[in-house]
Amino acid sequence: QQQVKQSPQSLIVQKGGISIINCAYENTAFDYFPWYQQFPGKGPALLIAIRPDVSEKKEGRFTISFNKSAKQFSLHIMDSQPGDSATYFCAASPQSNRKLIWGLGTSLAVNP
Amino acid sequence: DAGVTQSPTHLIKTRGQQVTLRCSPKSGHDTVSWYQQALGQGPQFIFQYYEEEERQRGNFPDRFSGHQFPNYSSELNVNALLLGDSALYLCASQAWGGTNEQFFGPGTRLTVL
Numbered sequence: 001q002q003q004v005k006q007s008p009q010s011l012i013v014q015k016g017g018i019s020i021i022n023c024a025y026e027n028t029a030f031d032y033f034p035w036y037q038q039f040p041g042k043g044p045a046l047l048i049a050i051r052p053d054v055s056e057k058k059e060g061r062f063t064i065s066f067n068k069s070a071k072q073f074s075l076h077i078m079d080s081q082p083g084d085s086a087t088y089f090c091a092a093s094p095q096s097n098r099k100l101i102w103g104l105g106t107s108l109a110v111n112p
Numbered sequence: 113d114a115g116v117t118q119s120p121t122h123l124i125k126t127r128g129q130q131v132t133l134r135c136s137p138k139s140g141h142d143t144v145s146w147y148q149q150a151l152g153q154g155p156q157f158i159f160q161y162y163e164e165e166e167r168q169r170g171n172f173p174d175r176f177s178g179h180q181f182p183n184y185s186s187e188l189n190v191n192a193l194l195l196g197d198s199a200l201y202l203c204a205s206q207a208w209g210g211t212n213e214q215f216f217g218p219g220t221r222l223t224v225l
Contacts, residue, residue: 032212043116043202043216044155089154098143098212099168100204102154 003027004092006103013110019077021106023090026071030092034100035064035075038087047088048075080110114139116205116217124223125193133188133220137205143167144186145214146178147202155202161186162208190222198224 005024013019023033031052036044050057050064050073057064063076077084090103117136125131137144143162147155157170161180180186184205190197200221204214 034213036216041219041221043118043218046213046215049211049213091154093212095212097168098145098160098206098208098214099157099170100145100147100155100212100214101157104154105152 003101004090004103006090006106008106009104010107011109013080013108015080015082015110015112017080017110019080019084019108019110020074021088021090021108022072022074023092023103024070024072025092027092027094027101028071029094029096030101031095032093033064033066033073034091035062036089036091038089038105044089077108080108082110082112084108085110116203116215118201118203118217118220120220121218122221122223124225126225127193127195129193129224130189130191131193131222133190133201133203133222134185135188135203135205135217136185137203138215141205141207141215142184143206143208144180144184145204145206146186146188147204147216148172149200149202149219151199158188193224195224198222 034049035047038044061078066073091100145160146158149155160168164180175191200219203217206214
């Protein structure tokens with residue numbers, strides 16, 4: 001049973017466009033929602049994270065939107081660049097055990 | 113400020129052998145978690161160590177064991193290797209009393225032949 005469902009599996013965006021990746025979760029005990037970026041052969045790098053007490057968080061070109069009632073959160077990458085081409089993972093965890101539960105990942109390709 | 117470091121980078125073993133992977137956490141972090149990432153998949157939580165004790169464990173068999181040292185570094189041991197153990201093994205560190213931000217190392221690529 002996939003506790004964190006991520007979509008789409010892959011995404012192609014033109015340079016300068018907006019990339020949108022969505023995640024949905026079931027466990028209402030989750031209270032921490034990070035997004036990670038991973039390049040081939042490298043470990044995941046923390047991009048941005050949000051807690052359910054806010055509906056949106058922005059850091060540079062990256063924005064998380066959070067909908068607590070729908071149990072959904074999404075990553076928006078504005079002005080997408082070829083260097084953003086990577087695999088993006090959403091994750092979730094409850095503060096009680098600090099165990100991250102991951103989505104299956106989205107492979108993003110930004111065409112020049 | 114060094115981030116999370118892992119060694120070795122790559123490792124090739126044969127079925128039935130045993131392997132030890134090592135991790136040094138980011139400066140200021142005292143908690144280490146280990147993840148297994150199969151090709152094309154998201155990381156799967158193996159276990160977490162804090163104060164030299166296993167605090168959380170994922171759905172992995174007893175062949176997977178670990179240790180944390182007084183300097184917070186950690187080892188992951190896998191016994192009786194199977195072909196299916198081939199994966200990228202990731203170490204993540206965090207501060208136990210802080211936020212849940214986990215920082216990952218570059219991983220160890222294990223290939224079992």
